[in-house]
Amino acid sequence: MILVRKLGVPTQPELAAGAVGEDGVLVVNPEVVAGAGLTRDSLRVLEEHGRAELDERVRRLRPGHPRRSLLDRVAVVVDDGVATGATARAACQVARAHGARAVVLAVPVASRQAAAVLARDVDDLVCLDQPSPFWAVGQVYGDFGQVSDEEVLSLLDRAAWAASDVLIPVPGAARPLEGILDVPARPVGLVAFAHGSGSSRLSPRNRLVARVLREAGLGTLLLDLLTGDEDGDRDLVFDIEFLAGRLAAACQWLQRQPGCRALPLGLFGASTGAAAALCAATDPRLRVAAVVSRGGRPDLAGARLSGVRAPTLLLVGGRDELVLQLNRQAGQQLPHASLVVVPGATHLFEEPGTLERVADLARDFFLEHLAHGPHLAASPTG
Numbered sequence: 257m258i259l260v261r262k263l264g265v266p267t268q269p270e271l272a273a274g275a276v277g278e279d280g281v282l283v284v285n286p287e288v289v290a291g292a293g294l295t296r297d298s299l300r301v302l303e304e305h306g307r308a309e310l311d312e313r314v315r316r317l318r319p320g321h322p323r324r325s326l327l328d329r330v331a332v333v334v335d336d337g338v339a340t341g342a343t344a345r346a347a348c349q350v351a352r353a354h355g356a357r358a359v360v361l362a363v364p365v366a367s368r369q370a371a372a373v374l375a376r377d378v379d380d381l382v383c384l385d386q387p388s389p390f391w392a393v394g395q396v397y398g399d400f401g402q403v404s405d406e407e408v409l410s411l412l413d414r415a416a417w418a419a420s421d422v423l424i425p426v427p428g429a430a431r432p433l434e435g436i437l438d439v440p441a442r443p444v445g446l447v448a449f450a451h452g453s454g455s456s457r458l459s460p461r462n463r464l465v466a467r468v469l470r471e472a473g474l475g476t477l478l479l480d481l482l483t484g485d486e487d488g489d490r491d492l493v494f495d496i497e498f499l500a501g502r503l504a505a506a507c508q509w510l511q512r513q514p515g516c517r518a519l520p521l522g523l524f525g526a527s528t529g530a531a532a533a534l535c536a537a538t539d540p541r542l543r544v545a546a547v548v549s550r551g552g553r554p555d556l557a558g559a560r561l562s563g564v565r566a567p568t569l570l571l572v573g574g575r576d577e578l579v580l581q582l583n584r585q586a587g588q589q590l591p592h593a594s595l596v597v598v599p600g601a602t603h604l605f606e607e608p609g610t611l612e613r614v615a616d617l618a619r620d621f622f623l624e625h626l627a628h629g630p631h632l633a634a635s636p637t638g
Contacts, residue, residue, distance in 0.1 A: 263342070345377055530549035549569070568593040
């Protein structure tokens, strides 16, 4: 988010004499200043008022949202449209001041005059429409209502998720486990993912499910239960007890992280990872609130199934016949299990719409048992 403030002509507030941006950026439209008869002193007064308003909006709209580094990156600056170009130019100058290697300005509409000026200031200008005659940005909108600060704050919260690569130390491992931790601004719960054999924390299927969960306010941890050195050991790949121990240790680490303490925990497992998740759910130190299995092998959890007290959702493709049979048998041993068959889906849910269906079902199940369950009695700390 780049904050800039237009300096409107006193008699025509919508007409920009210039704009101010953070870090002392000032852009002046000489033609507008001359046409409005503004003196140097009056322009200075406009700048002072504009900076005071800008500082207040920075305090209001960037609480807990620090800037992300633009150093040596391509910055794409987006605005709702450009009339004089003053605020857009200010935003682009701020991006450059923060070290952007290149600046691209993308807008739906602009006046031809402003577009010509801006094209000289940016590395690339993307503009969908330059109507002639041009009266105002709002002329091309069906609804040009203002966006409230409350809406902006809500959108910023949703956009503030910053996935970070993490290293998770676990007992007995020569090296930390690798994971991707992604927690929204106001999480209602956490879900740790255990993938199956032949997959990893980078699995596109689990990442799709994780994205849907985060959009619903759930933090996610995608992790590899084996280190790089161990990954080729076929005995470890199918050692469910070993994997469950790793998952439990990773979840204990997760619940110690700032902003994650006291949040209810869910587990999502695929293939052999589902068996590891069910075994880990019996660990009394974790207090697992819900488990979801996608095309899983819960049967590999063996006698541990009867000890799973967390509500469990088994998701299986209708065309994955052998796994479906194994899930039906395992479901009879789980105290609180429900089985949902996704029609037309095979084991990897590659058919159009089937993985999205899995994600929606997992989201609803986790929200029911994490966000609305009895586990939120304590407020999250961090």
